[in-house]
Amino acid sequence: MNRADGSGPAEQPGLLVRFARFAWHQLEAAVLTPIRAFRLRYLPLLMVYFAYGALGLTAIASGFWVKQSLTMTPSDLASLGVWLSLPWAMKMVFGEIVDSVPLFGSQRRIYVVLGAGLIALGLLMLAGASSGRLTFATPDTIYVASSLVMVLGVVLQDVVADAMSTEVVGRLDENGAPRLQADIDRELGLVQVLGRLAISLGIFTVAGLGGWLAHTVSYTTVFLFGLVVPLISVSGALIVRLEATKQRKLDRPILFGGLAFGVVVSLLGLSGLPFSQELVFVISLVVIVAMLRHITRHLPVDSRRQIAIAALLIFIFRATPSVGEGFTWFSIDVLGFTEGFFGVLQQTGAAIGLIALWLLSNAVTKQPVERVLLWLTLAGAALMLPNLALVFEWHRWTSEMFGIGARSIALIDAAASSPLAQISMIPLLTLIAVNAPEGQRATWFALMASLMNLALVAGSLGTKYLNVAFSVDRGAYGQLPTLVVIVLIIGLLVPLIAILWLGPRLRLEKGKPDD
Numbered sequence: 125m126n127r128a129d130g131s132g133p134a135e136q137p138g139l140l141v142r143f144a145r146f147a148w149h150q151l152e153a154a155v156l157t158p159i160r161a162f163r164l165r166y167l168p169l170l171m172v173y174f175a176y177g178a179l180g181l182t183a184i185a186s187g188f189w190v191k192q193s194l195t196m197t198p199s200d201l202a203s204l205g206v207w208l209s210l211p212w213a214m215k216m217v218f219g220e221i222v223d224s225v226p227l228f229g230s231q232r233r234i235y236v237v238l239g240a241g242l243i244a245l246g247l248l249m250l251a252g253a254s255s256g257r258l259t260f261a262t263p264d265t266i267y268v269a270s271s272l273v274m275v276l277g278v279v280l281q282d283v284v285a286d287a288m289s290t291e292v293v294g295r296l297d298e299n300g301a302p303r304l305q306a307d308i309d310r311e312l313g314l315v316q317v318l319g320r321l322a323i324s325l326g327i328f329t330v331a332g333l334g335g336w337l338a339h340t341v342s343y344t345t346v347f348l349f350g351l352v353v354p355l356i357s358v359s360g361a362l363i364v365r366l367e368a369t370k371q372r373k374l375d376r377p378i379l380f381g382g383l384a385f386g387v388v389v390s391l392l393g394l395s396g397l398p399f400s401q402e403l404v405f406v407i408s409l410v411v412i413v414a415m416l417r418h419i420t421r422h423l424p425v426d427s428r429r430q431i432a433i434a435a436l437l438i439f440i441f442r443a444t445p446s447v448g449e450g451f452t453w454f455s456i457d458v459l460g461f462t463e464g465f466f467g468v469l470q471q472t473g474a475a476i477g478l479i480a481l482w483l484l485s486n487a488v489t490k491q492p493v494e495r496v497l498l499w500l501t502l503a504g505a506a507l508m509l510p511n512l513a514l515v516f517e518w519h520r521w522t523s524e525m526f527g528i529g530a531r532s533i534a535l536i537d538a539a540a541s542s543p544l545a546q547i548s549m550i551p552l553l554t555l556i557a558v559n560a561p562e563g564q565r566a567t568w569f570a571l572m573a574s575l576m577n578l579a580l581v582a583g584s585l586g587t588k589y590l591n592v593a594f595s596v597d598r599g600a601y602g603q604l605p606t607l608v609v610i611v612l613i614i615g616l617l618v619p620l621i622a623i624l625w626l627g628p629r630l631r632l633e634k635g636k637p638d639d
Contacts, residue, residue: 161314161318166292182349419571444618445589447608508611
């Protein structure tokens with residue numbers, strides 16, 4: 125083709141130039157998408173999410189204090205994790221209250237403040253127990269009670285933030301006309317991305333500081349420093365005006381069914397019956413599924429089926445067990461990791477996780493759920509290999525041959541594995557937000573989140589079983605390598621089978637070709 129001025133053929137950019145332009149465009153979109161998506165009205169919920177991540181400020185101090193001063197074993201801690209997961213599985217009660225019961229004329233702000241108060245109370249209990257000034261019960265009992273109080277506060281705040289994540293997205297444009305549904309769905313997805321970024325930023329901000337404080341000052345002082353965290357969520361609710369929320373009547377089956385469920389769970393927890401945790405899990409699953417059927421009864425059949433398939437897929441993905449606290453104790457006793465180095469690990473992992481989540485958020489929101497989970501499953505299995513090398517003490521050989529010791533391997537593992545958890549939640553949270561029914565958004569989010577958190581209960585039960593079968597305790601790490609191998613195999617095969625089974629059905633439900 126000749127130019128219009130007759131000067132000869134127009135030069136076409138070369139392949140490398142076109143590739144460079146394409147790569148730059150993709151990078152620019154990845155970097156700028158979260159920035160362009162931010163709105164000031166998102167600030168209160170993002171500060172709640174940030175505070176949730178920043179609670180990690182006390183995690184290292186808590187872990188070392190538990191190992192040094194309490195009598196709980198890794199299997200005891202795994203069992204406690206099951207009970208601490210149950211408030212998350214009861215989010216429907218909190219969601220129903222937040223949606224329909226205003227306190228002092230507020231349905232959002234007051235509950236953020238109340239949740240912050242519970243978190244602060246839990247931190248004060250930890251400070252009192254670790255200093256020896258709180259003596260109404262044993263340190264073990266106070267630790268369990270404080271953990272439960274803090275979990276209740278976090279769950280209450282999380283319910284409010286989840287509801288707000290759908291309410292901050294306007295359904296009308298500046299002229300009062302309805303917005304395109306595609307634009308609404310895209311913004312809902314970006315709000316979920318910003319929420320995950322806020323959590324990751326909170327983790328990153330305090331990770332290194334938490335390790336340094338635990339190494340430098342007393343654990344009691346670290347717990348008192350943690351009181352800054354609930355102030356962050358409260359300040360977000362106070363300094364920014366939250367939009368008014370339409371109040372509705374109580375959904376009595378949801379509220380009273382949830383309360384009855386809570387009473388039954390509590391009684392079973394106090395009863396000491398054999399297999400009480402397993403019984404609670406089964407009851408929880410039945411109750412949550414029944415409530416989901418109740419609240420989605422007005423949705424189109426296709427939407428309900430699509431949500432059910434996606435929820436089942438992610439439930440299985442999240443229900444895999446972990447190694448438990450035994451690996452952490454092995455790292456302290458055998459590998460010689462200190463509080464400061466654990467802070468470095470958390471800081472490194474949080475930084476890489478934040479960057480990866482930021483850069484991948486634009487791409488992940490456009491990918492099918494099953495494709496994202498497939499890659500995360502394969503990546504998660506591959507990233508268990510550094511832990512495998514450490515428990516088999518292969519780091520001695522790598523240190524001699526390549527100068528890569530235990531700490532270097534741990535840093536590599538922390539950097540590589542950190543983005544997985546947050547990225548895996550984005551597709552599901554977007555799907556939940558898109559289908560949230562007006563007037564029941566907090567309850568809807570709470571129920572779906574309850575199902576997802578119940579998957580973590582299943583994973584905690586699996587962790588408990590494995591820690592009982594392959595006992596690991598302070599100074600007794602002989603069965604730890606076998607435990608890590610089994611966790612790796614389960615973490616790979618179970619999600620992979622679910623993805624291959626449910627993934628094609630999810631694509632067909634969406635009307636996409638089965639490629």
